[in-house]
Amino acid sequence: MKSLFLTVVSWLTFSQAICLGQQIIRVEWTESPTSEIKKIREFGTFTEVGKLTDSVSLIFKSEGYLEGYFREKNFNDTLRLTWDFGQLFRWENIKPGSVPEEFFASLGKPMLSYKAPYQWIDRVLSYAEDTGYPFAELKIDSLTIRNNLISGVLEYNSGPRITWDSLEIAGGSKTDKRYLQQVTGLIPGQPFSQKDLAKATQTIRKSPYFTVVESPELAFQMRQAKPIFMLQDRRVNVFDGVIGLLPNENELGKVLITGEVDLQLYHLGGKGRDFSLNWQRLNIQSQSLEIKAKESFVFHTPLDVGVGFSLLKQDSSFVNRMFELDFGFRISDKTYLNFFTKRQAGDLISPEDIIPDQALPASIDYRWNQYGIGMDWNTLDSPVSPRRGSRIQGRFSLGNKQILQNTGLPEELYDGLEESSAQYQGWFSGEKHLFVKPTWGMWFRAVGGFLQNQNLFLNELYRVGGLKSLRGFNEKNFFAKSFGYLNLEQRLFFDQNSFLIVFADLGIIENPYNSPKIDRPFSFGTGINLDTDGGLFSFVLAIGKSDIQALSFSYSRIHFGYLARF
Template sequence: MKTFLLAFFLFFIAGGQLCEAQGAYWIKWTTDPVQESADWTSYSNKLEGNQYLDSLQQSLQELGYLSLLLVKEEVSKDSLLMKIVLGEKYSWESISLGNVPKEFSENIDPITSEYSSATRWMRKAISNAENRGFPFAQIKLDSIQRRGNLLSAVFYFDSGPLILWDSLKVAGETKTQESYLQNTTGIRPGTPFSQKQLDAATLALTRSPYFVQTQAPQVEFQIQQAQPTFTLRDRNTNVLDGVIGLLPNQNEPGKMLITGQLDLELYHLGGKGRDVALHWKRLNIATQSLEISAKESFLFNSPIDVSVGFSLLKQDSTFLNRFLSLDFGYHISQMSYLRFFTRRQSSDVLNTEDFDELTELPEVADYRWNQYGIGWSWDGRDSPFFTRRGFLITGEFALGNKRILENTGFPAEVYDNLDLKSPQYLGKLEIEKHVYIRPTWGMWLKGSGGFTQNQNLLLNDLFRLGGLKSIRGFNENYFFAKSYGYLNMEQRLFFGENSFLMVFADFGILENPYFATSIDKPISFGAGINLDTGSGIFRFIYGVGKSNLQPLQFSYSRIHFGYLARF
């Protein structure tokens, strides 16, 4: 019985392979004189094989073999032996531009004696016409003359009607307004039709964080107008994220401290690219932070984006920082974004009881800092959400005058011989790289750096680092830094579009002038999971780190988990 089953299985496999082989069509060809050849190649059927031969014949004719001859010999029903007699090779002696308008012949490489150069020239001229409002333009060779294997001709050009853009349409399951899409694509009614502009618009919409295109754009031509229709489906981009963290309670050794975080982000409100966000964190018993922001895209249908923001950081009972910002952004290209901003930064000391006997300015003080700056970003990622390849660069630089306020809780002599007004500046840069190795394996790398400088630099001036979004394995905002640089590295094992297991390692170097050892070199490592549930993302990350102030012990490990709901 076993022998019978084995024989049947082998017969089944052999029969399947035989059937597959019977459906194939084999072709072998060579040129005469011999220049190129191809050994026996299999095609799924005879029709596919003939289509390949047609494309081969066309490519040889474009090289100048206009009188080539195909000699076919059927070896069997499923095999064809082809000999291609090339014949004489033709080239151009001269070509006149004829009636081709000058604006359509600009920036095109000149025609050479090579026969295919004329074809390339005509395709480029047609492309120029399509991008200047003439999508039905035609060009052909006229008055062709032959002298031996040398040819001469004249171009004849027919532009067809001038086509202008009509108002665009939006279709599909989307709330996106036509005005927003018009500003995003740059397609304006009354301007000349451009195939290049349509292709660029398609690419820009593909990269949008708000929606996806469910089909290629459709263009309807009527009465010398072109009306594009874009079919979209909104993404689930809105975010409701709650995270719980378990940390050692430094005030009560041996006990754990539960911290909290709330992220609420609403995108594309009203279908106009209007965004609002709220972020709240409780870092420990007495430390909290709050960030509120809002963005209006294409203000009054201009190319300018405007955003405002407010943030607050209460550092236990030491100081309270407040930031108020106003940004103006401009899309230089699909990938490049430029912005100008101004910020008002305020800081106040909360408890002055420990400063009664000071003779010089302490590490914290009240101040006001008005900043003016410029920022730039370059987004070369393949997707804003499910990135596999590409990179992202963001940077900014700001400067302005900082004014130190005299606090009545400090002795008056701490302000003697102190320049209360002085220039201060800062800069930040981030580079993010996604490496695609195979469908289930990728890497994520991120390098970040920054600095701030002032002759009266204070502790409450410094950058705050540490935690889930910077150097993992430490409490949120654990580090103070005058200047910093750190590298995040992740190996990701994907088992879904946005689900993956990961291991990470972070390396940093920080400078804090108020610590005895001003240079700190923290490191951390760990593992985690990012699970896409369809309606949201569940995250669990475990990390442990080492720095000047934290030993490398698992009792100092950090656990962060939460569910990020998208709707």
């Protein structure tokens, strides 16, 4: 141990007392007897000096200087307190006594420095507390001292074995007890664990459905521990309406009104059961529909099962359909893993209108069965309105694509085209929230995706653009074989969930049916998110530029949004 040499000097100066009107006590000390560097602190009362000497005495004795004490010497009006270390005590021998062998196997044997056995005792009690024995006791008994060497025997009393009882929910939450047991992992009959209780509390705080109002309580009876959680449901159900005002390309000088309806219902029946419906009108002839549902902890297992259906009608060109079956489970509080299978189908609507050049159209009839894996790593501080943290998501899938011959097209157009081939795709998203000051925050997001096959057609490609991706462009404006975009946003908060924004979006898009094939769109703008008692109102003004859109206020996009949580 690094020796410390502490000298406490306090003197009363009548002239200072007269001038300052109060007593000043100066404390000086050095870190070692040979050090010449002094540290100085000033106190106003002797009580504060006493607190310092008491704490220093405890530090020395915890290091093994059990006989140490402060010696007092008076020099005129100065009281000098000097620490006398005395002998350094250490352990000569500690017998295991009644301590179970499993503790030594898991934690090793205690070292023989004076402090080490007490630290080892704390680890043993924590280990016992996490394996069903929260009332365990461990002490060193039968002490003997020879010179400066100490010997003793460890005495252990496990106390009663405690198991988890069924948990209880207070606070009026609609959450089902069985669902909460699955989420927390506090299963009745399993050994009590203080560590698991703390982990369960953190898990609940991150739940998108509810949060903990106060620290959980424990009720012990009949060798069982009943955790009591005070929960409050979050307002996470969503009804979102968006109206877009766009230039009408078919009728010059007029405005085209587009729209979106987003309904999201979460935690139905208090069992983590979710349902969502999204409808969009992209332009006069194009619409899309997405429906999703998820059931958590199916048959009281860690498995979640989800289904999804989507339909996209693009003008009079084609219609796409997709059905998805998803199986997911939680690896940890931060990580969620899922496996899925999809069936995608695309069909031409009016093939007789698109064959004047006797070549295959850009879109085609196809069927694609795929299997994939996804991951979601989430450290956001709030699932609803985060200000700090990160989130990383990714999906990868592959499968066999089959091209179907359309009876409305000549068969010779399909000559040399491989009807069945392997196809794969990937998608990635990463976002970061920074909370710089109480009124200033930043949000960054990077998203990318790719699709790979030797024969790709327009109605298979990704769709990018709009309020939730590249602002300043029509919803799903871009077709992309591969893409990447970056959202940069500065937020000026004037309420908890209300803020002004200034943003810029940068993208790169590859479309083999465009010329040039690589487009680098960008956009910028401003907006406001206003949180009211009735819901969240948003207004965004964005201006974008790409190879097919000039940078002009006449092509600006104005988005009104209203998101009602209930």
